[in-house]
Amino acid sequence: MTSPEQPLHVGRPNMGSRERFHELVDGMFDRAWFTNNGPLVQEFEQRIAEHHQVDHCVVMCNGTIALEIAIRALGLTGEVIVPSYTFIATAHALSWQGITPVFADIDPTTHNLDPAAVEAAITPRTTGIIGVHLWGRPADVTGLTEVAERHDLRLLFDAAHAFGVSIGETMIGNFGDAEVFSFHATKFFNSFEGGAIVTNDAELADKARLMRNFGFAGFDDVVHPGTNGKMVEVCAAMGIVNLEAIDEVIDRNRRNHESYARALAGVPGVELLPVGGDGQRNYQYVVVTVAPDAGASRDEIVAALQANGVLARRYFWPGCHNMAPYKALYPWAGSRLPVTEQVADQVVVLPTGTAVTDPDIDHIADVIRRVVTGARSAS
Numbered sequence: 001m002t003s004p005e006q007p008l009h010v011g012r013p014n015m016g017s018r019e020r021f022h023e024l025v026d027g028m029f030d031r032a033w034f035t036n037n038g039p040l041v042q043e044f045e046q047r048i049a050e051h052h053q054v055d056h057c058v059v060m061c062n063g064t065i066a067l068e069i070a071i072r073a074l075g076l077t078g079e080v081i082v083p084s085y086t087f088i089a090t091a092h093a094l095s096w097q098g099i100t101p102v103f104a105d106i107d108p109t110t111h112n113l114d115p116a117a118v119e120a121a122i123t124p125r126t127t128g129i130i131g132v133h134l135w136g137r138p139a140d141v142t143g144l145t146e147v148a149e150r151h152d153l154r155l156l157f158d159a160a161h162a163f164g165v166s167i168g169e170t171m172i173g174n175f176g177d178a179e180v181f182s183f184h185a186t187k188f189f190n191s192f193e194g195g196a197i198v199t200n201d202a203e204l205a206d207k208a209r210l211m212r213n214f215g216f217a218g219f220d221d222v223v224h225p226g227t228n229g230k231m232v233e234v235c236a237a238m239g240i241v242n243l244e245a246i247d248e249v250i251d252r253n254r255r256n257h258e259s260y261a262r263a264l265a266g267v268p269g270v271e272l273l274p275v276g277g278d279g280q281r282n283y284q285y286v287v288v289t290v291a292p293d294a295g296a297s298r299d300e301i302v303a304a305l306q307a308n309g310v311l312a313r314r315y316f317w318p319g320c321h322n323m324a325p326y327k328a329l330y331p332w333a334g335s336r337l338p339v340t341e342q343v344a345d346q347v348v349v350l351p352t353g354t355a356v357t358d359p360d361i362d363h364i365a366d367v368i369r370r371v372v373t374g375a376r377s378a379s
């Protein structure tokens with residue numbers, strides 16, 4: 001149970017067998033091979049490619065660098081259309097490379113990019129689209145692919161939330177030109193820090209591999225500009241161990257999601273976002289929306305939860321376009337992204353994962369119910 005010393009976090013890391021991790025790390029010490037495409041990194045890549053039924057996987061030190069390298073390998077320049085309702089890394093990965101992120105609005109029910117809004121944002125400078133599978137709910141892949149094809153644009157997916165997810169029978173990793181995962185500690189599947197580009201395009205994968213390692217093609221043969229995006233062996237060991245435990249974690253997340261649905265049923269104005277769609281889901285995020293007429297505001301609910309030892313989060317408030325680096329670029333944006341602004345004002349993300357128990361969920365629902373019904377009876 002939660003206490004002031006032991007709050008409940010959104011993003012508490014899940015962890016497979018420690019014994020197995022130590023075994024893999026012992027092997028790493030015996031080999032004295034710590035980084036630079038070591039055997040654990042190669043095994044991790046192969047296992048991810050198998051898990052996601054995709055031809056190529058290039059793992060990186062984190063998801064942001066993987067996005068940056070994918071953007072560069074795809075040759076994106078000028079303007080790229082992205083949602084504003086995403087983690088800031090999606091936009092930063094572009095602006096860091098001198099590319100302008102152009103923010104398009106989202107669909108109010110899926111929280112993912114609206115293809116019509118994307119199409120309306122295209123200019124002669126547009127070279128690509130980055131769709132985000134937010135909360136592990138697949139983006140409108142069909143709609144975005146049609147827009148990309150119609151306008152001859154590259155299509156990349158930020159799949160940071162979508163490890164283990166499929167659309168029907170097809171695993172994430174097989175859509176657009178490439179997709180990018182994050183294995184950050186707070187993700188349901190982690191390698192401490194880490195990320196990967198997955199793609200069925202061999203040439204793109206080769207380019208990303210070169211860019212990840214300064215463009216080296218041999219001991220002293222640099223054939224391409226590059227950076228240092230390499231994953232270290234100890235992170236690959238963690239990734240392998242967690243991949244071996246992934247079914248248990250997903251099962252636990254699924255059960256937590258069901259418990260939240262039960263515990264929050266009937267709280268007026270408070271709705272649990274369904275995981276949605278047809279295919280595999282990872283249940284990584286428990287997302288609740290607070291309607292304007294709920295009685296209590298989203299921020300009052302978050303404050304009450306935090307006061308009761310639950311570090312609920314307002315992801316991804318206030319939207320990238322309202323954050324300092326982009327606000328100056330887009331003084332008009334507030335009036336043009338009405339759905340983003342509305343959703344960003346309504347969402348609360350609640351703790352899940354193996355650290356969260358049914359009594360924790362009952363406690364969280366109880367706090368929410370008390371705030372909402374208390375505010376209603378006072379008004």
Ligand code: T4K
Binds near residue numbers: 010086087183
């Ligand atoms: N694209 C999208 C759509 C993303 O969501 C992300 C990352 C990326 C791209 C970029 O991928 P990476 O470059 O990160 O691989 C966290 C994560 O740092 C970030 O990875 C993630 N998205 C984002 C949604 O969440 P913060 O700023 O919320 O993290 P922080 O430090 O507040 O931690 C969250 C909670 O987890 C806290 O209550 C503490 C707890 N925690 C955290 C860590 C690191 C632990 O209990 N143990 C830990 O080891 O960004």
